[in-house]
Amino acid sequence: MPSLISERRKSIPVRRGRATPELIFGDLWEFDPAPETADPKLQPRYDLFINGAFVPPRAGRYFDSINPANEQKLADIALADAADVDAAYRAAQRAFTTTWGKMPGRERAKYLYRIARLLQDRAREFAVAETLDGGKPIKESRDFDVPMTAAHFFYHAGWADKLDYVAPGRRVAPLGVVGQVIPWNFPLLMLAWKIAPALAMGNCVVLKPAETTSITCLKFATILQDAGLPPGVVNFVTGAGETGAAVMAHPLAAKVAFTGSTEVGKAILRSLAGTEKKMTLELGGKAANIVFDDAPLDQAVEGIVNGIFFNQGHVCCAGSRLLVHEPVADRVLAKLKHRMRVLRVGDPLDKNTDIGAINSKSQLEKIKKLVASGVKEGAEIFQPSCRLPAKGYYFRPTVFSGVTMSHRIAREEIFGPVLSVLTFRTVDEAVERANNTAYGLSAGVWTDKGSRILKMSTELKAGVVWANTYNKFDPTSPFGGYKESGFGREGGRQGLLDYAKLV
Amino acid sequence: MSRLPITKTPKPYVGGSFIRSESGRTFPLADATGAFFANIPQCTRKDLRNAIEAAAKAGPGWAKRTAYNRGQILYRLAEMLEARRDEMIGTLVRFGSTKSAAAKEVDATTDRLIYYAGWADKYEQVLGNTNPVASPHFNFTVTEPMGVVGVIAPDAPALLGLVSLIAPIIVSGNTVIALAAEKNPYPSIILGEMLATSDLPGSVVNLLTGFRRELIPTFATHTHLRAISAVAGPADRQALRLGAAESVKRVHFTDLEGAAWFKTEAESVYAIRDFLEFKTTWHPIGA
Numbered sequence: 196m197p198s199l200i201s202e203r204r205k206s207i208p209v210r211r212g213r214a215t216p217e218l219i220f221g222d223l224w225e226f227d228p229a230p231e232t233a234d235p236k237l238q239p240r241y242d243l244f245i246n247g248a249f250v251p252p253r254a255g256r257y258f259d260s261i262n263p264a265n266e267q268k269l270a271d272i273a274l275a276d277a278a279d280v281d282a283a284y285r286a287a288q289r290a291f292t293t294t295w296g297k298m299p300g301r302e303r304a305k306y307l308y309r310i311a312r313l314l315q316d317r318a319r320e321f322a323v324a325e326t327l328d329g330g331k332p333i334k335e336s337r338d339f340d341v342p343m344t345a346a347h348f349f350y351h352a353g354w355a356d357k358l359d360y361v362a363p364g365r366r367v368a369p370l371g372v373v374g375q376v377i378p379w380n381f382p383l384l385m386l387a388w389k390i391a392p393a394l395a396m397g398n399c400v401v402l403k404p405a406e407t408t409s410i411t412c413l414k415f416a417t418i419l420q421d422a423g424l425p426p427g428v429v430n431f432v433t434g435a436g437e438t439g440a441a442v443m444a445h446p447l448a449a450k451v452a453f454t455g456s457t458e459v460g461k462a463i464l465r466s467l468a469g470t471e472k473k474m475t476l477e478l479g480g481k482a483a484n485i486v487f488d489d490a491p492l493d494q495a496v497e498g499i500v501n502g503i504f505f506n507q508g509h510v511c512c513a514g515s516r517l518l519v520h521e522p523v524a525d526r527v528l529a530k531l532k533h534r535m536r537v538l539r540v541g542d543p544l545d546k547n548t549d550i551g552a553i554n555s556k557s558q559l560e561k562i563k564k565l566v567a568s569g570v571k572e573g574a575e576i577f578q579p580s581c582r583l584p585a586k587g588y589y590f591r592p593t594v595f596s597g598v599t600m601s602h603r604i605a606r607e608e609i610f611g612p613v614l615s616v617l618t619f620r621t622v623d624e625a626v627e628r629a630n631n632t633a634y635g636l637s638a639g640v641w642t643d644k645g646s647r648i649l650k651m652s653t654e655l656k657a658g659v660v661w662a663n664t665y666n667k668f669d670p671t672s673p674f675g676g677y678k679e680s681g682f683g684r685e686g687g688r689q690g691l692l693d694y695a696k697l698v
Numbered sequence: 699m700s701r702l703p704i705t706k707t708p709k710p711y712v713g714g715s716f717i718r719s720e721s722g723r724t725f726p727l728a729d730a731t732g733a734f735f736a737n738i739p740q741c742t743r744k745d746l747r748n749a750i751e752a753a754a755k756a757g758p759g760w761a762k763r764t765a766y767n768r769g770q771i772l773y774r775l776a777e778m779l780e781a782r783r784d785e786m787i788g789t790l791v792r793f794g795s796t797k798s799a800a801a802k803e804v805d806a807t808t809d810r811l812i813y814y815a816g817w818a819d820k821y822e823q824v825l826g827n828t829n830p831v832a833s834p835h836f837n838f839t840v841t842e843p844m845g846v847v848g849v850i851a852p853d854a855p856a857l858l859g860l861v862s863l864i865a866p867i868i869v870s871g872n873t874v875i876a877l878a879a880e881k882n883p884y885p886s887i888i889l890g891e892m893l894a895t896s897d898l899p900g901s902v903v904n905l906l907t908g909f910r911r912e913l914i915p916t917f918a919t920h921t922h923l924r925a926i927s928a929v930a931g932p933a934d935r936q937a938l939r940l941g942a943a944e945s946v947k948r949v950h951f952t953d954l955e956g957a958a959w960f961k962t963e964a965e966s967v968y969a970i971r972d973f974l975e976f977k978t979t980w981h982p983i984g985a
Contacts, residue, residue, distance in 0.1 A: 346832065363824050364967065457946070464943035469936040478946065633945075652979045653842075662981040669831035673839050677975050678924070679946040687829055689839060689976050697968060 226539070229546040231333045235324035240271040241409065243279055243433060244416035246286035247426025253278050258434075260410055263330035263552040264543050264587045272409045275432035280401065280441040283430035287372040287399040288447050290427030295399050296369060300356035307352030307394060309422040314345045317418070321411060325383055326543045328410040330552030330588070331506050333544050343668060344387040347686075350670035351391035354691055358396065361688055367695035369397030370473060371449035374442040378455045379405035379554050380509035380610075385454055386412055388685045390429060391670075396694040398450075399428050403442045406435040407555045440466070448472055450694070454511075456608075457634070457679050475683025475693050477511065477675055479608040480636030483629035484514030484665060485619075485651065488522045490641035494663065496530045499614070502639055502665040504538065504592050507550055508612040509558075511680075512637035514665055516605060517616045518625055524618045528596055535592050536579045550612055553588040562590055562611035569595045569604035574615070600631060608634070622647065626654045635677030639665045658684070708736050710878075710907050711890025712745065713752035714900015719908070720744050727884065730794040738883050741908035743916040746875060749904040750922050753846045753873035756901035761843050761871030769818030772869060775896040776811035779804065779889075786888055790857065793882050806960045807858045813965050814865040821870065821970050834983045841870065841974040844948065848917040849876035850910065850928035850938075852952075856882035857889065858959050860905075863927050863952065866969035868902055872925075875904045877917070883907040914938060921945040925973055927952065948973075 240257065242249040257271040275283075290296075295303070314321065318341045325336040358367050373393050377385035382404055393400050404412035412431050419429055432438055436459075443451045443463050450473035453463055457478040467474065484502050486495045502514025519527050543551030553559040570576055574595040583589040590611055598605050598615040605615045619625040629638055638657040640648055648662045658676045661667060668674065673684035684690045708727075709716035718724075721744070724737035760768075779786065783804055790800035822841055829837040847867045852859040856879040864874050878886030886905045893903050906913065914934055917926060918941020925948035926938055935951060942949045950972045954964055 362968070461943050461946065464946065465940055468939035468943065469932070476946065648981065652977070658975065658977060660977060660979045662979060664835065664980055664982050667831070667833065667835060667980050669829065669833065669837065671829040672831055672837050672980070673829070673976050673978050675976070677844075681946060682948050684976050687839060687978075688827060689825075697966075 226547050228542070230542065230544050231323055231326070231337070231546055233319040233323045235327055236320055236414075237270060237324060237327070237410065241273060241413040241433070243273045243275055243283070244413060244431040245279070245283045246430065247420065247424070249416070252276065258406065260328065260407070261555070262327050263407075263554055264327070264584070266586050266588070269327060270410060272406070272413075272433050275403075275434045275438045277441045280432050280438065280445060283401045283432050284372060284445045284447040286427035287401050287430055290425055291369075291371055291399040294425040295394075295428045296371075296397055298397070300358060300397070303394065303397065304352045304355035306422055306424050307348050307355060307391065310418055310424070311345045311348035311352060313418045313421050314341065314348070314415075318342065318345070321383065321414065323544070324414055325411050326551070329379060329382055329408045330543050330554050332548045332551040333546055334548070335506060340381055340384050343670075344383040347384070347387035347391045347670040351395040351691070355395040355397075358695070361691050361695065362697060365697045367396070367692070368698045370694065370696055371398060372447050373398050373400055373450040373452060373694065374445060374448035375400060375402040375452045376439045376442055376455065377402065377404055379408040380506060380511070382408035383411050383415065386415060389452055389454075392685070392691045392694045394428065396691060398694055401430045401432060401442055401445070401448070403432050403434065403439050406433070409433040443467065450474065452683070453477070460681060475675075475685070476681035477683070477685060478679060478681040479634055480511045480513070480676065480680050481516060481606065481608055481632050481634045482512055482514050482637040482639065482657065483516045483518050483655075484639035485518045485625050485629060485641065486520060486523065486527055487640075487642035487644070487647065488520040489643045490663075491643065492523065492527060492530060495641040496527065496534050498639065498641060498663070498665040499531055500534055500538070503614040504550055504612050505666050507553055507590070509554055509610055510666065512659060512666065514637075514639050515609060515614060517614055518628055519616060519618050520625075521618045521620050524616075528594075528616060531594060532577055535577075535594065538579065538581070538592050540581050540589060540591060541584055550592060553590050553611065556588055558610065559588040559590060562609055562613060565604055565607060565609045566593060566613055569598070569602060569615070572602045572604075574598045574602055574604060600628065606632065622650070626651065630654075630656045633679040636675075636680035637661065705736060708738050708884060708887040708907070710739055710741060710887065710905050711893055712749045712904045712906065714894075716890065716894075717745070720748070729792045735792070735884070738907050741906040741913065743913065745906060745908075746913055746916050747920065749875045749906060750846055750920055752901040753875055753904055754922055756899055757845055757871075757873045760868075760873055760899055760902045763871070765819035765822070768869060768871065769815045771897045772811055772815035772818065772865065775892065775898060776808045776815065778892040778896045779808045779811065782888070782892060783808075786857065786885065789885055789888050793856070793884060802960070803855050803858050807861045810858065810862055810965055811865055814869045814970070817967060817970060818869050821967050824967055825971055825974065826976075829978070831980075835980045836983050837978065837980050839976050839978045841971075842977055843871035844973050844975055845872060845924040846922055847872045847874050847925045847927060847973055848920075848923045849874055850914065850917065850926070850930055850934070851876055851879050851886075852929035853879045853881040855959050857885040859929065860886055860889065862959060862964060863929070864903060867927060867973045870970055870974055872973050873902045875906065875923070877906050877908065877910065877913055880908075880910050910934065915941060918942055919944060923947060926950070927973065929954070
């Protein structure tokens with residue numbers, strides 16, 4: 196490997212004597228509160244959405260939806276059992292055979308365009324609801340989740356009458372009814388990733404949102420009603436694991452799509468082993484974010500922060516393993532810690548908040564447990580000393596240095612604002628370390644050298660590679676993993692084909 | 699008195715050489731008349747693991763060959779088959795084909811290789827693309843081979859079925875361990891001899907002979923096999939899927955039977971796609 200220590204590194208003058216004074220915003224510089232005040236228009240109770248109407252669950256059971264920012268109850272959510280799931284599937288099957296499956300693509304497209312537009316109309320209302328329900332900062336739900344959800348419908352709408360171009364040389368046809376189970380980290384966006392391509396292709400849907408984030412899904416049902424979507428084309432059933440298992444196992448499901456943990460993904464694979472259901476799985480990750488010594492370090496640090504602290508680190512493609520080139524490791528770590536001191540943790544509804552609430556108590560406990568294992572196994576922990584709200588589920592942004600590949604925090608998906616820093620000396624070592632995981636969802640590379648970017652992008656076993664950027668998403672851009680991060684893609688032409696059969 | 703012919707000891711082509719099973723086990727194979735033909739190695743789980751290790755080593759080199767080169771090598775394999783057409787027809791006839799059916803199967807197999815050889819430097823242009831993202835980034839999606847892939851070949855057509863499964867997998871740079879037709883393994887032995895002289899690097903295709911019931915569990919669970927392509931009945935399908943779940947292995951079943959293997963519908967760029975991963979790369983556009 197030729198000299199990896201860049202000339203630039205050598206030419207930087209070393210400062211002696213007193214350290215540069217730092218501006219520590221943190222708790223010294225109080226920000227005035229800047230709460231988002233739009234009305235989320237919540238109801239006290241949410242029923243199931245089956246066959247175009249809100250219906251109570253047959254067994255009459257409900258569960259609480261909690262605001263993770265203050266632990267207060269937001270609403271009662273219907274608990275769907277197998278009979279409710281069955282009713283949803285029958286409605287979907289009926290819609291597939293009577294309306295949606297026969298409708299010309301040109302007409303299907305118009306419904307999807309309408310849905311996109313109606314969501315844009317109510318964007319702020321949905322952003323506030325999303326933040327209340329899941330704990331993510333309002334600036335993210337407002338600037339990312341909701342607009343990206345609308346964009347997914349808008350993009351896929353245009354495919355509905357152009358399906359002859361999805362699979363050159365072959366004709367495509369819808370599969371029928373698809374069962375979908377989505378996670379709690381991007382409730383609306385995951386719903387869009389699942390529903391939009393399914394509908395564009397002419398399928399009907401039974402979808403279960405995560406039990407901690409059902410509200411925006413059921414609010415979204417009102418948009419489907421306002422759009423005049425034929426009854427049964429999309430059905431929402433709410434509940435926890437048992438409801439999800441019923442959605443995956445239903446005999447009318449021609450395909451199931453799941454986004455969630457690798458552990459549950461494997462259980463689904465086993466449970467469907469004797470069936471011919473088509474499947475796509477988007478599972479966990481433990482992405483390497485690799486910083487070379489010639490990288491623009493300030494930009495890289497922004498990318499590292501975005502990579503691991505975006506959405507409290509509740510991101511399957513989070514850059515949770517930082518691999519730093521040894522010559523710049525100390526500098527990168529110092530810059531990173533400095534940057535972390537100015538991150539604002541707290542009220543998700545505050546427009547200045549960078550890191551909101553951890554989605555649930557159980558997730559907070561899981562994060563705490565893995566962080567404790569990191570300390571116990573000998574890694575060095577750093578957390579800025581920011582104040583956390585008295586109520587609610589919060590966790591300080593955390594970085595571990597001195598991490599080795601055998602540490603649990605370097606191997607297991609934490610799904611929280613916790614970064615493990617490892618170092619490397621050569622390009623080959625970086626590749627080897629990055630690929631030394633059962634996961635393969637995403638990776639990041641930071642370097643000024645174009646040929647190295649292309650080499651890394653080729654060698655990294657990951658479905659998405661961000662070079663000199665991180666955590667970028669787009670409806671046109673296929674997303675999905677290698678290895679135990681699942682199979683199939685979501686987004687783009689490739690994702691659309693996963694909702695079709697070739698005829 | 700006529701001359702006593704020399705019989706050939708059948709040896710599967712594994713790891714670039716012709717092996718006997720590490721176990722030393724064989725099973726007797728009769729020809730279509732019921733007469734003893736030869737002892738066929740009864741490969742074991744250990745043979746399979748060894749083959750996977752060899753294929754994993756050969757994988758990166760094969761995947762790094764240029765698409766043009768891989769295409770020429772598949773074409774060369776077709777040349778080998780065409781040159782030894784009569785021998786392969788004779789083999790198929792010996793195990794029950796009529797002469798005309800055997801000729802048809804050998805020719806269809808050769809043509810299938812030519813078909814996939816031609817895809818080597820084209821499928822990327824059909825399956826991959828750039829993506830017009832709504833931000834200042836250059837974004838492109840390309841395909842990559844998955845790695846080592848396990849093939850469970852059908853009993854019939856023994857040659858065409860085996861090659862139809864293997865060709866779309868290796869054309870993109872994957873490597874293969876294939877379990878040949880349990881009931882008709884001998885064509886795979888002859889095919890191995892053709893592979894050995896075809897410029898295909900050793901260990902890219904490994905052909906095992908043996909019993910499904912012994913080997914399918916290991917095909918299903920071995921974590922270094924990234925995908926399975928199989929022709930299998932319900933019980934084997936379930937076993938393969940169950941075992942594959944633990945490493946989230948990709949599993950594809952082919953449902954063709956009889957004459958359907960010979961049709962052009964049995965060959966497709968989407969058979970290549972089944973054993974590819976899509977990788978999407980983002981880079982900012984700016985000064």
